[in-house]
Amino acid sequence: MTYSILENYLKSKGDFTNNDVNYITNHFKLKKVKKKEIIIDFNQVSNAFYFVNKGALRIFTINKKGVELTRFFTFENSFCTALPSFIDQKPACEYFQAIEPSELLEITRNDFYKLVDQYSDFDKIYREILERSFINNQKRIYSFQGYAAIDKLKLLLETYPDFLIRVPNNLTASYLGISPSTLSRLKSKL
Amino acid sequence: MTYSILENYLKSKGDFTNNDVNYITNHFKLKKVKKKEIIIDFNQVSNAFYFVNKGALRIFTINKKGVELTRFFTFENSFCTALPSFIDQKPACEYFQAIEPSELLEITRNDFYKLVDQYSDFDKIYREILERSFINNQKRIYSFQGYAAIDKLKLLLETYPDFLIRVPNNLTASYLGISPSTLSRLKSKL
Numbered sequence: 001m002t003y004s005i006l007e008n009y010l011k012s013k014g015d016f017t018n019n020d021v022n023y024i025t026n027h028f029k030l031k032k033v034k035k036k037e038i039i040i041d042f043n044q045v046s047n048a049f050y051f052v053n054k055g056a057l058r059i060f061t062i063n064k065k066g067v068e069l070t071r072f073f074t075f076e077n078s079f080c081t082a083l084p085s086f087i088d089q090k091p092a093c094e095y096f097q098a099i100e101p102s103e104l105l106e107i108t109r110n111d112f113y114k115l116v117d118q119y120s121d122f123d124k125i126y127r128e129i130l131e132r133s134f135i136n137n138q139k140r141i142y143s144f145q146g147y148a149a150i151d152k153l154k155l156l157l158e159t160y161p162d163f164l165i166r167v168p169n170n171l172t173a174s175y176l177g178i179s180p181s182t183l184s185r186l187k188s189k190l
Numbered sequence: 191m192t193y194s195i196l197e198n199y200l201k202s203k204g205d206f207t208n209n210d211v212n213y214i215t216n217h218f219k220l221k222k223v224k225k226k227e228i229i230i231d232f233n234q235v236s237n238a239f240y241f242v243n244k245g246a247l248r249i250f251t252i253n254k255k256g257v258e259l260t261r262f263f264t265f266e267n268s269f270c271t272a273l274p275s276f277i278d279q280k281p282a283c284e285y286f287q288a289i290e291p292s293e294l295l296e297i298t299r300n301d302f303y304k305l306v307d308q309y310s311d312f313d314k315i316y317r318e319i320l321e322r323s324f325i326n327n328q329k330r331i332y333s334f335q336g337y338a339a340i341d342k343l344k345l346l347l348e349t350y351p352d353f354l355i356r357v358p359n360n361l362t363a364s365y366l367g368i369s370p371s372t373l374s375r376l377k378s379k380l
Contacts, residue, residue, distance in 0.1 A: 061332055069335040071328065084325040094332075123313065130320035135274040137327035138261065142251055142284075144334035145259040145367050177335050 002030055006051050006105055009077055013128070014121025024115055024122065028105035033098045040096035046085035049112045052076050055102020056166050060174070061094040070175045073099075073160070073167060079129055099171065144177060152176045153186050192220055195243050196295055199267055203318070204311025214305055214312065218295035223288045230286035236275035239302045242266050245292020246356055250364070251284040260365040263289075263350070263357060269319055289361065334367060342366045343376050 003025040010016050010024060028051065033039060039057070040046050052074055059082060060070040071094065074080040085092040086109060107115075115122045136159065143152045153176060156163055164172065164187065173180040193215040200206050200214060218241065223229060229247070230236050242264055249272060250260040261284065264270040275282035276299060297305075305312045326349065333342045343366060346353055354362065354377065363370040 063332075063336040064338070065336070067336050069332055071331050071335075084328050087321045087325060117310075120307075123317075127317060127320065130317065130324060131277045134320060134323055134327070135277065137324070137331065138274050140331055141261050141327065141334070142253075142259055144331070145261075145364075146253040146255070146257050148254070174335075 002053075003028070003105070005053050005077060009051070010125075013125050014119070016119070016121060020119065024119070025105075027111040027115065028107045031104045031106045033102050033104065035098055035101050037098045038095055039098065039104070040082045040085070040092050040094075042093060042095055043091050044085075045089055046082040046092055046096075047109045048106045049079055049081045049086065049109070050096075051079050051105040051107075053103040053105055055098060055104075056100040057096065057098050057102055058167075058171065059094055059096050068174055070171055073163070073171075073175065075160070075166070079125075083133070099167065149176065149178050149182055150186050150189060152178070153183070153190070157190075192243075193218070193295070195267060196241050199241070200315075203315050204309070206309070206311060210309065214309070215295075217301040217305065218297045221294045221296045223292050223294065225288055225291050227288050228285055229288065229294070230272045230275070230282050230284075232283060232285055233281050234275075235279055236272040236282055236286075237299045238296050239269055239271045239276065239299070240286075241269050241295040241297075243293040243295055245288060245294075246290040247286065247288050247292055248357075248361065249284055249286050258364055260361055263353070263361075263365065265350070265356070269315075273323070289357065339366065339368050339372055340376050340379060342368070343373070343380070347380075 006025055006028065007021050010021050016024070031050075033055075039050070054076055056073065056075050057080060058070050058074075059072040059080070060068050062068055072080070080096070082092040082094055082096050116126050117123070139155055143155060147155070156176065169180050169183055173183040176183065196215055196218065197211050200211050206214070221240075229240070232251075244266055247264050247270060248260050249262040249270070250258050252258055262270070270286070272282040272284055272286050306316050307313070329345055333345060337345070346366065359373055360370050363373040366373065
């Protein structure tokens with residue numbers, strides 16, 4: 001069970017033999033985290049990538065006024081880390097936190113980039129993560145610049161249909177940059 | 191002259207022989223555009239990547255109220271396109287426009303991805319474009335969620351020190367999501 005979701009993920013994304021899959025998954029180790037547990041702290045440098053076996057997590061920071069700003073949510077069957085810090089090896093200046101009890105598969109940064117160099121199809125997986133993130137970010141930037149709140153919410157539900165079921169209201173509101181009461185009003189209009 | 195900036199760019203980023211550099215640059219063709227010229231239109235699918243030899247360009251869309259939203263600016267010595275459309279091959283739903291008379295080197299999408307597959311160092315250039323974009327987008331998303339306007343402006347000038355000299359006030363304001371009058375007030379505080 002530990003590696004089966006990751007194994008299927010790899011096989012669905014690339015042309016890996018069983019030996020390749022075993023070799024790759026052996027670089028990951030299981031990490032179980034509690035609800036609200038912080039996996040990467042504000043001042044920490046991100047030295048690992050995480051594959052989500054089970055659970056839900058978010059990336060957020062806290063602005064000068066003490067308000068939490070949630071940048072990203074992630075769920076089962078996807079990779080996540082504090083990516084700018086992972087790339088640049090500077091302190092994250094953001095938090096990576098579980099919002100449900102979660103099961104992660106952790107791979108070190110060195111091993112991750114080693115696999116990217118070793119397997120062209122693993123390189124393509126990383127490229128796809130970056131490309132997908134870019135597309136999501138583009139939509140998010142336009143939405144902040146001038147989308148009506150209801151359109152921001154619809155955009156979110158297109159990408160993650162069960163978002164409102166799994167993520168608490170206050171975090172969803174923070175993600176969209178609106179107040180929780182505005183969010184409640186919008187939900188009744190969907 | 192046509193290829194010299196791109197040649198230096200390639201040599202600074204990767205371990206290319208002179209033959210490699212010639213082979214790669216031969217896939218690009220020169221495209222001169224006028225100020226305000228649209229290179230990729232709203233309904234068009236992006237089928238090319240552009241290296242900026244000279245000039246300044248922006249990517250923007252228009253929201254339901256008819257307001258222009260500028261997502262990105264680009265200047266000499268960098269690659270740019272309507273990237274989500276380039277990746278997904280769906281209509282851009284945004285515009286790629288010159289804001290100065292500009293000189294571009296255009297490569298087709300097929301040739302670009304061919305070079306990514308052929309040269310691991312060209313693959314790394316593409317990866318770096320995606321990684322840098324991700325880091326910029328992360329800062330921009332947080333800035334929209336809860337940075338003071340003056341901090342947004344400072345962040346912009348850290349990344350592009352001569353931004354305010356080259357980009358008109360109304361476009362800079364649109365990029366930051368603030369009014370032109372707020373921008374003028376902030377500039378006096380820098």
